[in-house]
Amino acid sequence: MSRAEPRQRGADLTAGSVRARGIAAGLSAVKVARYEARWHFADAEEDAVGDRIIVAAVEQDYERMQRAPDEQYQLTVRRTLTRLLEGAIEVAGALHAAGYRAKIYASEGGAMTIPYAVSAGLGQLGMNGQLLTPQAGSRARMLLISTDAPLSFDQPVDFGIPGVCDRCRICAQRCPAGAIAVRPREHRGVEKWKIKTERCLPMVAQANGCSVCIKTCPIQRYGLERVLATYRQSGQILPQHATDVGDLETYEWPLDGRTYAAGSRPKLDAEVREPAGLLAARRAEGR
Ligand code: SF4
Ligand code: SF4
Known part of the structure; x- marks a missing residue:
């Protein structure tokens, strides 16, 4: 056939x-x-x-x-x-x-x-x-x-996630590299949240894939429904009654073995922020 x-x-x-x-x-x-x-x-x-x-x-x-x-x-x-x-x-x-x-x-x-x-x-x-x-x-x-199978299309859904992000901002506060901007910026003619990849990629490459911005996100831990219900009841994004809220924002940083709780972030030296190989590549590209 x-x-x-x-x-x-x-x-x-x-x-x-x-x-x-x-x-x-x-x-x-x-x-x-x-x-x-x-x-x-x-x-x-x-x-x-x-x-x-x-x-x-x-x-x-x-x-x-x-x-x-x-x-x-x-x-x-x-x-x-x-x-x-x-x-x-x-x-x-x-x-x-x-x-x-x-x-x-x-x-x-x-x-x-x-x-x-x-x-x-x-x-x-x-x-x-x-x-x-x-x-x-x-x-x-x-x-x-x-x-090319004629399957019926699914439709986009407004789950209310951008509104949660606007009030939450935890990933931007917890990102060790400051790679997450709280305001959307224009990319290919569209306003959207876009991370600064030049800051992010060295962390992904050196720190076990990093992903602190995924780990510290309340939606990945509690689910959107619970986050929205909490917000409607208390005006807070995080479920304050939960016992693991502090743990949500806390992470161990593999490059120095230390634990960072809310309000603290690792200090990154120049070689970690911009490894020599990456620096050489950027110079070669004239950036
Ligand atoms: S931590 Fe999650 S919910 Fe909060 S701003 Fe970041 S992506 Fe949005
Ligand atoms: S992967 Fe790490 S460095 Fe990259 S945006 Fe997420 S928290 Fe920041």
Whole structure:
């Protein structure tokens, strides 16, 4: 059977059945968005095989996330990405079996994941520059699958996350590198929260993947519903009655082995903020 002329174009293949296959294979969510050329990198535009993009997501382990950025954290990330890829392969296999085309994008290549996830109603952009889902904050890891299967589209949802971020700002206060701006800035003609990658990437590279901005986010720990309920009752973002609020903002910094609670952050020397290799690369690029 050729993929160009499939033997059977699965009449009973629905977004619901594809989602069920993905969930059974270990995914946390499977959503469908409309293909948008502007969200694809120029050298990968041809990779799209249809007018639908499936967003597959897996929630990273809750318990492990609360201890980031410890030594085990990157192992957790790798396990999550493996589970994500296995689930995406299952979804793509179901589409192929029904006679449709499907292509999984590499995790860091091809297309912008967050706009698709927002478009498909999986979550909204948070101040930490990542997608926040109502259940898991930015603990969700995602992969995109391009397909020509005529699956029904999911719709964007206003969960109220930008309003929470405006009042919260914990990630910006806790980020060791000062990489998170509290005000949105223009990027490719759109006003949005965008982290300063030149400050962030050295931390990710040297501090077990960092991710302090994920670990300290109240939505990833308590869920959006509880955060909003707390705000409606008390005008506070954090559930003050909880016993682990102090722990939420506290993290151990792997580069000096010290623990930093709310109001304190690691002191980063120049070599940590800008490692020699990175500095040389920036000089070579004339920046
Ligand atoms: S820590 Fe607060 S400001 Fe940052 S992403 Fe989470 S909810 Fe938004
Ligand atoms: S990963 Fe670390 S350095 Fe980067 S934005 Fe998040 S907290 Fe800041």
